[in-house]
Structure formats: C-alpha cells, structure tokens
Amino acid sequence: MPRVKCTIAYDGAKFSGYQVQPNSRTVQEELEKALALIHKGSEIKVTASGRTDAGVHARGQVIHFDTSLAIPDARWPSALNSRLPEDIAVKQAETVPDSFHARFSAAGKEYRYKIYQDQVRDPFNRFYACQSPVKLNTSLMEEAGRQLIGTHDFTSFCSAKTEVEDKVRTITKLEVVEKGEEIELRVAGSGFLYNMVRIITGTLMEAGKGKISPDDISSILAGRDRSLAGKTAPAEGLYLWKVFY
Amino acid sequence: MPRVKCTIAYDGAKFSGYQVQPNSRTVQEELEKALALIHKGSEIKVTASGRTDAGVHARGQVIHFDTSLAIPDARWPSALNSRLPEDIAVKQAETVPDSFHARFSAAGKEYRYKIYQDQVRDPFNRFYACQSPVKLNTSLMEEAGRQLIGTHDFTSFCSAKTEVEDKVRTITKLEVVEKGEEIELRVAGSGFLYNMVRIITGTLMEAGKGKISPDDISSILAGRDRSLAGKTAPAEGLYLWKVFY
Numbered sequence A, B: 001m002p003r004v005k006c007t008i009a010y011d012g013a014k015f016s017g018y019q020v021q022p023n024s025r026t027v028q029e030e031l032e033k034a035l036a037l038i039h040k041g042s043e044i045k046v047t048a049s050g051r052t053d054a055g056v057h058a059r060g061q062v063i064h065f066d067t068s069l070a071i072p073d074a075r076w077p078s079a080l081n082s083r084l085p086e087d088i089a090v091k092q093a094e095t096v097p098d099s100f101h102a103r104f105s106a107a108g109k110e111y112r113y114k115i116y117q118d119q120v121r122d123p124f125n126r127f128y129a130c131q132s133p134v135k136l137n138t139s140l141m142e143e144a145g146r147q148l149i150g151t152h153d154f155t156s157f158c159s160a161k162t163e164v165e166d167k168v169r170t171i172t173k174l175e176v177v178e179k180g181e182e183i184e185l186r187v188a189g190s191g192f193l194y195n196m197v198r199i200i201t202g203t204l205m206e207a208g209k210g211k212i213s214p215d216d217i218s219s220i221l222a223g224r225d226r227s228l229a230g231k232t233a234p235a236e237g238l239y240l241w242k243v244f245y
Helices: A027-038 A073-081 A138-146 A196-208 A216-223 B027-038 B073-081 B138-146 B196-208 B216-223
Strands: A003-010 A057-066 A088-096 A108-117 A130-132 A150-153 A168-179 A182-189 A238-244 B003-010 B057-066 B088-096 B108-117 B130-132 B150-153 B168-179 B182-189 B238-244
Touching: A003 A027, A003 A073, A027 A057, A027 A073, A027 A088, A073 A088, A108 A196, A130 A196, A138 A168, A138 A182, A138 A196, A168 A196, A182 A196, A182 A238, A196 A216, A196 A238, B003 B027, B003 B073, B027 B057, B027 B073, B027 B088, B073 B088, B108 B196, B130 B196, B138 B168, B138 B182, B138 B196, B168 B196, B182 B196, B182 B238, B196 B216, B196 B238
Parallel strands: A057 A238, A108 A130, B057 B238, B108 B130
Antiparallel strands: A003 A057, A003 A088, A108 A182, A108 A238, A150 A168, A168 A182, B003 B057, B003 B088, B108 B182, B108 B238, B150 B168, B168 B182
C-alpha cells in the first residue's frame, strides 16, 4: 500500500489539540473522518510528527497514512481539502517509501511564537498571538535566548509533568525577530519536551522586561527545576512551523 | 453631558454587522450593553461613523456617546474593554465638544482590503482575507485603480439596491500594496456607497487576472450600470481602517 506524506496547516483555536480524545474536536479526528470518506468508510490511521496542545496552531505539521487508492500526489490536497473543515488545510502531499514515518523519521522541528506589544488588547490577535502590555527589550531576549542554543538538560524548561526520562535536547536556532509591534521567536531543534517552547518564551519575556538577566539562564538550566524558569506562555501564540526530515 | 469619542477595533467574523438588529449579535448592541453596565442600567445610545456589514472588520471605527459619568479619557478604554467581548476593543477615547458627531463630522474614510494568493486555502485567513487561487498582476490592478481616483459617479460601483440618490463620490487614494503572497488595497475617500469598496476590489481583481483592461474603467464608470463592474468581493477581506475628521 502506498504511504502518503502530507504537510498540513491548522488554526488551533477551535480544536482540543491534535490528538484524538473522547468528546472533543481534534485535528486527527477530522483528518481521519475525511480519509474515511475518500476510502468509502474504511478506517485510515493518521500518524503525525507529534501532538500539539489545545489552541496551538500549525503551519507545517507533517502526517502520514497508508492508502489502497491510486490518487496522484498533486490530487491529494484538493481531495482532502474538499472534505475537511475550513480550519484545516492540506498544503502538499507526496508518496513516500514505507520506511518513512512522520514521527520517527523527523530530524527536528521549528516552532514560532508570536507576541504583540500593545497596552490595549487586539481583537484580531486573541487566538493568534500573546499580548505583552509592556514593551519588551528584544536585545535582552536575544541575549538570553543565545544561552539556550546548544545541547542542554532542559528539565527547567519543561512541564513538571513531563514523563520522558532523558531531558537533554539540542536547540540549533533561537531568533528574536521584531516587526513593528510584533515579536516572533523562532526556535528550531532536534526535539522538544512538553511545553518547552512556551516555557522558553515565558522566560525570554521575563528577560525582555528586565526581571531576569540573560546571565541567569545558565543557572536556571543548571538548577534542573521547573520553578526556576518563567511562566508557560499561553497556547495561542504558538505555531508548529516546520518539521525537518 | 460630556460627549466621548472612541476609536474601536473589532473582528467582524462573529458579528451580523455593526448595526443593531433583532435576534443577531451586533457590535452596536455589545457596545450599548457594556455602557449600560457602566451606567448602572441606564440606556446609552452609541452612534458610529457608519455601519459595517456582517463579516467586515474594523481597525479604526469611530463612535460617540453622551455620558453622565466623569470618567477621565485615559480610563474609558479599560472601563469598556473589561465589559466587552474579546472580539471588540476600545483603543482610544477622548472627550469632545457636543458639536462632534461620529457620522456627520466625518470628513472621509480609509478602507483596506486583504487578498492572499495561494492555490490552497489558508486556514488562518478564512475570516480575514479573500483567497485568489491565481497570481494577480498588481501593476494592472494599480493602473485600473488610478482611473477611479478623483470625483466620479460611482453608480456602477455600488449595490443595485443602493437607495441614496447622489452617487457622486471622491476617491483620494487607491493604492495596491503587495507583500509576499498578500495584496492590500488601500482606498480613501470622502464617502463610500453601499458595497463600493468590495465592488472596486472585485473589479481590480478582474484587472489583475487580465479579464478586463485598465482602459475599461472609464467606460464602466460612464455606463452607470452595476452589471458592468466586477463581482462584489467577499466581506471577510474588508477592514474599515480609519475615519478622518
């Protein structure tokens, strides 16, 4: 059976996250419903590069599934999009070897986090960016971010509920891009722990307010204690941007 | 009684337009409910620079109301925002003379219309921009737009249902701004007829596809017939950007 890899985008605002769970609207469920329609009711299991939480968006999530149908790659996006709700879109599809696995073949990911600086809330950003009522010093944020690049034990930068044992991860890029009143964090790495990008963001926002110094980052890392880092920034600003294979 | 002028922004996606109508969620109703809460139940009438249709957004709508309360200008935004739903925000407030009227004192308005060019629909733009599956030629759009600048009878560029007699209006600015895959039309003028910006947009999109030539605009204007111009572009791409006084 051919295996198909798709790059998908979704607006996470109205989803209880990516992964199927009872009595909730999820991205995975909508994808599997659309595939069942195409496959005359047969259940098709979809595998993603990883989950995203409720409210988190994706520009470049990657999924794969196996199909009995001989649909050309170029036809898959429109075949699926016509059966998907408007807050999910398949951007691109390609047939891949059976050895490809959306999750296990992933070599890394890039996330982006959007912050807007405005004393008054912006109705257009309520689901799409996190508000900072005060101006943030992006040079300090960048300097703090630089301390996180490289291979570290990120125990302080993941949810205390994280079950995985090995908390060593590698961050290959951490950029702070300012455009007008908007700040975008771009974080790429080999892999990410639960809430890691949101905790990094919350911590860099503290640095941007001058509440912590960039020099504090190394001791926060060394302390291996979630309570040393900043707050978990809200879900609505987070985008799974790209998965690298 | 002091008169207060407010600049407000709203995401039009979940509203049946600005103006109060029975059994519908409207911007005006939400504003009046918030004001009634502040005024201990007294009804406060809100007057806007003009209505916007269902799905149309505002970045710089202007309203006024009269109040018995002595709230300092700087406090009005937060007083109202804490009582307004998240899709409306008061950005700025100031006390104005009684002679100020949000509608009758307005000297002009700027609207913007957002188009994104993508073969595949973008979930993030479904409420906020109009999709063009084909690339548009923005030089042709600009050239067509230039023919509309100035004082003209805009009968061909307003809904056939328009009741107002005098259809002469002045367009002072019509810019076509391209940023990556996005095109923004910026149209300013003394006043606008019903659906005028959306019909101008639909017509310029035809020009951008090469279906009409920029030279056709003068005969479309001269024909004074709605059927000569392009389709009415959808509401979701339209933003009331600024009201001039």
